[in-house]
Amino acid sequence: MRLYSTLQRELVELPPSPAKIGIYVCGPTVYQRIHVGNARPYVIFLWLRNWLKHRQYEVKLVSNITDVNDKIYVEAAHRSPPIESRKLAEEMSDRYREDTDRLGLGRPDAEPTATETMGEIVAMIAELIAGGHAYEAQGDVYFRVESYGDYGQLSRQKPDQMEDQEPGPLKEDPRDFALWKATKQGEDTSWESPWGKGRPGWHIECSAMAAKLLGPSFEIHGGGLDLVFPHHENELAQSRAAGQEFAHIWMHNGLLRLTGEKMSKSLGNIQTLEQVLKPPPEGWGRETLLLFFMTAHWRSPIDFSIETMDAAQAQANAFREALALDERENPTEEWSRLEQALDDDFNTPLALSILHEWRSRGARSLLFQGLSLFGLNTLKEEARPEVVKLQEERDTARKQRDFQRADELRRHIEKAGWSASDTSSGTVLWPKHERKH
Ligand SMILES: [Zn+2]
Incomplete structure (x- = not known):
């Protein structure tokens, strides 16, 4: 089995089956009901998980729920009446699970949230500071891009091509990005940390959740093509700077x-x-x-x-x-x-x-x-008993060459949402589903 990886820019072979395959996929930020476009990575990676299992791999699919994010604070404050951001995230997490359950593909093997991973997130940031890969500035903590020589390896951008992801006066280098953000006015949820009250940046959340559930080295990291830069570039830099090998294959699905x-x-x-x-x-x-x-x-x-x-x-x-x-x-x-x-x-x-x-x-x-x-x-659907009865009546009418009655019964069958095909062995029923425009 081979898969195309953005990091190597080529098809990469999986280890021969049976082997353990860890997959981490970036899930939704829960501030509104998910768009049909967000369902694409969900479907692709559930299918892939199910296929790898079919091929005798021992697979663990982890897909997170981002429940701490700027978008959630903004949306919660703009609700009328405004609600707690924590409440909004809980409500939208439930809706996300309901909507994706209805795809009927099963669920990922683990669905961690940033909130439940806060201890690991804070520990990872402290480790990056200790290693000289991050610095604290007035309650914020930033990743020091200069300290990690391979920065840009995933998106293949040169340092001068990279835009300033999030401008800020406290950064040593415009390319640096936040690992921890001090609580600002209007943010109703915060956590204690060695750098004061605040909350984690989005990128470090994923790095910490992946390491917690899949270990320092795993096979596949997935997500939409729009996440290559800066999100995945930053995840890779942080995790490798923290001494982890992190994901081997990086799969990016095309966008809807x-x-x-x-x-x-x-x-x-x-x-x-x-x-x-x-x-x-x-x-x-x-x-x-x-x-x-x-x-x-x-x-x-x-x-x-x-x-x-x-x-x-x-x-x-x-x-x-x-x-x-x-x-x-x-x-x-x-x-x-x-x-x-x-x-x-x-x-x-x-x-x-x-x-x-x-x-x-x-x-x-x-x-x-x-x-x-x-x-x-x-x-493959079985018809309801009343539709089967119409089918039997129609077969009888056709045997008696009462074609008027047979046509009438066909219309009844169609009204019930089924189609009738004439075959040598009699009427065959099949369900026809159509959306009305
Ligand atoms: Zn992510």
């Missing part, structure tokens, strides 16, 4: 794009994960969203629009119909083609094209097994 303002408008409010996951006719439902994510390679951008989601919906309906039909062939030796596609940089568009090939050939068992890897086994 809403092409243009017009597109954004036409989608209206169906941009949160919650809205997209509503079953048709209001949203598209989980199966369509998962198939949509499969259509693009994880490293590529993906365009979210009514057209692309409708295309994914048509694919879901085609799979539903194929799973309801009888098996025509079972070429089990072809399973390895799917394995090869996923083992080679987790190529889901190639895997999807293989699944469609099996679909058109009527290789039903293989298709079901393949879809199950992506949480899409639910595309």
